Amino acid sequence: MVAATADPSGEHVRAGTPPDGWEPLLAWWDERRAELRAAFDTAPDTPAWQPFPSYDPVVASWARRQAHEAAMHRVDAELALGTATVAFPPEFAADGVDELLTMLVYRRADWSEFTAKGSVLVHAEDAGRLWSVRLAPGEPPQFDEQPFEPALTVEGTADDVYRALWRRPSTAKVTGETALLEPLTPP
Known part of the structure; x- marks a missing residue:
């Protein structure tokens, strides 16, 4: 730095x-x-x-x-x-979700290995934030302004969604085709 x-x-x-x-x-x-x-x-x-x-x-x-x-x-x-983990404030946790979804996943130079096709809705309830993501084989995720009928939903508090997307223990509710999370894995 x-x-x-x-x-x-x-x-x-x-x-x-x-x-x-x-x-x-x-x-x-x-x-x-x-x-x-x-x-x-x-x-x-x-x-x-x-x-x-x-x-x-x-x-x-x-x-x-x-x-x-x-x-x-x-x-x-x-x-x-083995201790209790910190609870992140909604605004910070939602920013972590946003950073991962809209910035870090684009770090990948090669999307050819990803074959996922479908839509993902990420909802950080207490932060009032929604991310609507469309996935296509071999392409980076595309974001929509409006929610849609998702094949996978990740929802809960911003803290829980933050942890779930960063692959940490979480109580976020994850429903649908979980294979759609693979292209959204942190680098």
């Missing part, structure tokens, strides 16, 4: 190589964390290279992507500990 703001063109963005040894590694991570916080302290519209072609090349896009990545890793850690 820091390299992305330093070089918004992305021409010279390279992943850093962590040092060997525990103590140097911890210090290296602390330096990266401080740099990341400084990068996020810039204006949301600060130019920043994006590895995801469907994202705006600005810091705000990195913040959104990292917020949802961290949220799912937090759920994973809590599940691994």
Whole structure:
């Protein structure tokens, strides 16, 4: 992320190589964390290279992507500990659903492996959000403004739908042809 703001063109963005040894590694991570916080302290519209072609090349896009990545890793850690997991507010969870459905799934360069055909309705009830998705073999999902008769429905609270689509334990109600979820799998 820091390299992305330093070089918004992305021409010279390279992943850093962590040092060997525990103590140097911890210090290296602390330096990266401080740099990341400084990068996020810039204006949301600060130019920043994006590895995801469907994202705006600005810091705000990195913040959104990292917020949802961290949220799912937090759920994973809590599940691994056997403790109760955080409940995400409806607006945040609905944004995570939106990010996955309308942004991340387009990261795939090749849709030829997907053969699903049908319609999916995703409904985050407490957030008042609907996503109507049409799937065709070998093509990225298409989104409709209006709901339709779906072959698969995923519905519940925004938090439950968020978890279900990100393949985490959830009490979202999933009815219909569950094979239609495959093209919507997080990358």
